[in-house]
Amino acid sequence: MSKAKQDDKSDKVSPDLDTPTDLPQAGVDKISVALNGLLADAFAVYMKTKNFHWHVSGRHFRDYHLLLDEQAAAIFATTDELAERVRKIGGVTLRSIGQVAKLQTVKDNNESYVPPREMLRELMEDNKKMAAAMRKARKVADEYEDVGTTSLLETFIDQTERRTWFLFEASRQEGDNAA
Numbered sequence: 001m002s003k004a005k006q007d008d009k010s011d012k013v014s015p016d017l018d019t020p021t022d023l024p025q026a027g028v029d030k031i032s033v034a035l036n037g038l039l040a041d042a043f044a045v046y047m048k049t050k051n052f053h054w055h056v057s058g059r060h061f062r063d064y065h066l067l068l069d070e071q072a073a074a075i076f077a078t079t080d081e082l083a084e085r086v087r088k089i090g091g092v093t094l095r096s097i098g099q100v101a102k103l104q105t106v107k108d109n110n111e112s113y114v115p116p117r118e119m120l121r122e123l124m125e126d127n128k129k130m131a132a133a134m135r136k137a138r139k140v141a142d143e144y145e146d147v148g149t150t151s152l153l154e155t156f157i158d159q160t161e162r163r164t165w166f167l168f169e170a171s172r173q174e175g176d177n178a179a
Helices: 003-007 025-055 061-088 097-103 116-143 147-171
Strands: none
Touching: 025 061, 025 097, 025 116, 061 116, 061 147, 116 147
């Protein structure tokens, strides 16, 4: 962690919140950074999924509307578990939308209209990106033998891959075999 990062008050744990852990401080710091990045992206993908849920149109409206709502709920459900995992190991987690915006790697979509198939494809790519980031975070946790974080991430990777698969299949057109 850089000196500037260490001097940032928001990254320091208040003595009143200093959760006991057997993990070394370096592990807590690295795992917390990785999980907070995932958390920011989860909020970003959740919001984009809800945006597309609210603005989907066309002949598959009902199916896509329900699919996107289901996926948004699943993504949102991960946010509390990610944030609480950071706190369980003694780290500091996100406190604001500003922090989410600063840490997210998933791009927002503020277009006034996105065709339904493009919505699904964009979310598919975002979920693939999230799965890759989860694998990297899992490696960091594994380096410090943080089994709680690795097992949580393994579950979330599987769920994210399932969302990716559903988005892929839902976005395919008849005779479309391309990914």
